[in-house]
Amino acid sequence: MRARVANALAPLxxxxxxxxxxxxxxRWDLLANALNIEDFLVPAPSxxxxxxxxxxxxxxxxxxxxxxxVVAGLAIALAAGYALAVALHLxxxxxxxxxxxxxxxxxxxxxxxxxxxxxxxxxxIGPKLAIIALICFFPVTVNTLDGLRAVDxxxxxMMRTLDAGRARILARVEAPASxxxxxxxxxxxxxxxxxxAVFGEWSGADxxxxxxxxxxxxxxxxxRVFAAVAVLSAMALALVGALVLAQRRFAGWAxxxxx
Amino acid sequence: xxxxAEAVELSGATFRFGDLNVLEPLDMRVxxxxxxxxxxxxxxxxxxxxxxxxxxREPAAGRVAVGGDDATRLRHAxxxxxxxxxxxxxxxxxxxxxxxxxxxxxxxxxxxxASELLARFGLGEFLDAAPGELSGxxxxxxxxxxTLLAEKPVIALDEPFAALDAxxxxxxQEWLAGALAEIARTVVMVSHDVxxxxxxxxxxxxxxxxxxxxxxxxGSPTPRARPRAEAVTNPAFLAARASxxxxxxxxxx
Numbered sequence: 001m002r003a004r005v006a007n008a009l010a011p012l013x014x015x016x017x018x019x020x021x022x023x024x025x026x027r028w029d030l031l032a033n034a035l036n037i038e039d040f041l042v043p044a045p046s047x048x049x050x051x052x053x054x055x056x057x058x059x060x061x062x063x064x065x066x067x068x069x070v071v072a073g074l075a076i077a078l079a080a081g082y083a084l085a086v087a088l089h090l091x092x093x094x095x096x097x098x099x100x101x102x103x104x105x106x107x108x109x110x111x112x113x114x115x116x117x118x119x120x121x122x123x124x125i126g127p128k129l130a131i132i133a134l135i136c137f138f139p140v141t142v143n144t145l146d147g148l149r150a151v152d153x154x155x156x157x158m159m160r161t162l163d164a165g166r167a168r169i170l171a172r173v174e175a176p177a178s179x180x181x182x183x184x185x186x187x188x189x190x191x192x193x194x195x196x197a198v199f200g201e202w203s204g205a206d207x208x209x210x211x212x213x214x215x216x217x218x219x220x221x222x223x224r225v226f227a228a229v230a231v232l233s234a235m236a237l238a239l240v241g242a243l244v245l246a247q248r249r250f251a252g253w254a255x256x257x258x259x
Numbered sequence: 260x261x262x263x264a265e266a267v268e269l270s271g272a273t274f275r276f277g278d279l280n281v282l283e284p285l286d287m288r289v290x291x292x293x294x295x296x297x298x299x300x301x302x303x304x305x306x307x308x309x310x311x312x313x314x315x316r317e318p319a320a321g322r323v324a325v326g327g328d329d330a331t332r333l334r335h336a337x338x339x340x341x342x343x344x345x346x347x348x349x350x351x352x353x354x355x356x357x358x359x360x361x362x363x364x365x366x367x368x369x370x371x372x373a374s375e376l377l378a379r380f381g382l383g384e385f386l387d388a389a390p391g392e393l394s395g396x397x398x399x400x401x402x403x404x405x406t407l408l409a410e411k412p413v414i415a416l417d418e419p420f421a422a423l424d425a426x427x428x429x430x431x432q433e434w435l436a437g438a439l440a441e442i443a444r445t446v447v448m449v450s451h452d453v454x455x456x457x458x459x460x461x462x463x464x465x466x467x468x469x470x471x472x473x474x475x476x477x478g479s480p481t482p483r484a485r486p487r488a489e490a491v492t493n494p495a496f497l498a499a500r501a502s503x504x505x506x507x508x509x510x511x512x
Binding site: 152154155157158159160161162163164168172173176177179251253254 | 310313314315333336337339341342344347348357358360361391405406
């Protein structure tokens with residue numbers, strides 16, 4: 001119990017200290033003076049909190065739009081990323097042919113292709129999903145493939161002498177064994193998914209947190225920009241938290257007892 | 260257990276790992292229902308022999324037949340690997356039920372058979388236990404149940420108790436002797452322990468250093484499934500042990 005309280009308090013204490021330091025620096029214009037910028041460009045945490053409360057309806061509406069993009073895009077990335085990993089695992093030819101392309105896909109500058117995707121896929125949710133899926137499938141595929149290939153060969157041989165065919169070995173041994181790896185990739189994907197949504201919205205949208213950030217910047221509403229960023233962070237944290245719960249439920253065997 | 264025991268026959272079987280000659284042309288026959296142990300210096304190719312018999316590897320030359328069929332068809336032999344190889348995401352019951360499930364049996368039927376066998380093996384209270392919650396001896400019993408439930412006429416055991424401490428190993432040998440007496444299967448087991456081999460098997464084959472060839476054959480002087488403490492101190496047993504050790508000793512230097 002005591003350890004649990006300490007575990008929860010440690011990150012909280014860090015956040016509180018950071019916010020307090022920031023509050024003081026903003027109050028005394030330390031940061032603005034040091035950077036030689038106008039003080040309204042450095043909102044104090046109290047002003048951000050004020051914006052979170054005052055603009056709550058605006059933030060909630062836009063957060064809902066972004067959340068839908070992120071959840072749908074992430075779901076596509078997890079499903080497609082996992083399926084691709086299985087395909088690359090089953091076919092060495094496919095693995096040699098496609099793996100370089102999988103890596104190359106991550107070198108595509110999203111900001112450069114986002115406007116093109118808008119032209120191709122329209123102004124709606126399409127290009128956002130494409131961008132999120134493009135960023136997020138990569139850690140899922142790479143991690144899951146590592147997991148599939150790391151399966152103990154002794155398990156596979158044992159299954160072969162017990163009448164298991166290729167499909168059954170995949171279903172009963174390789175797929176479960178790769179789940180912890182899949183979840184590691186999925187957690188990375190969830191954290192970057194919100195960035196994908198913001199990029200997508202910047203290239204053409206009339207709603208969403210990314211859009212709100214853009215318009216608030218133009219209006220020099222810096223506190224609201226930071227408030228939107230705080231909501232985005234909370235969204236990513238919640239997604240990672242949901243994945244941690246799913247991992248405990250579906251791959252709990254890989255978590256050592258007592259953790 | 261419905262599986263009928265069948266014979267295992269190697270005729271002029273050889274095996275190579277690239278340039279490494281692992282197995283000289285080997286002829287051996289295990290009669291249906293017989294329990295044969297193979298002992299030899301470590302690294303001599305004992306495990307490879309079991310992989311040939313269970314069909315996981317193909318001989319470079321010669322033939323390995325199980326039940327008259329080519330072994331590589333993987334139809335007649337089940338392998339119990341050196342480590343228990345229990346799947347950590349399944350509890351004991353489903354680990355044992357894996358073999359009948361692989362054969363296409365429905366889940367409830369497979370579980371019913373597995374739970375009956377596990378109960379006979381003294382694991383009735385541990386059906387829901389994760390492999391990590393079981394002791395080494397219990398894990399080996401689950402792995403043995405899984406192997407039996409494949410209902411293959413031939414069982415290949417690769418150093419089944421090598422990972423256990425000495426006391427547990429003795430207990431498990433006695434347990435396995437009892438379990439083997441109850442089943443009508445052909446068993447080929449590999450061991451580095453002459454005493455274990457003589458205690459469990461009807462016949463012990465001694466292999467040479469790599470490339471392996473047959474150097475001696477020693478019949479077990481005592482009947483199956485007798486108490487271990489009594490068996491291993493029996494004068495005939497000690498004589499057989501000395502003879503096998505001498506054959507092995509000539510190879511170990």
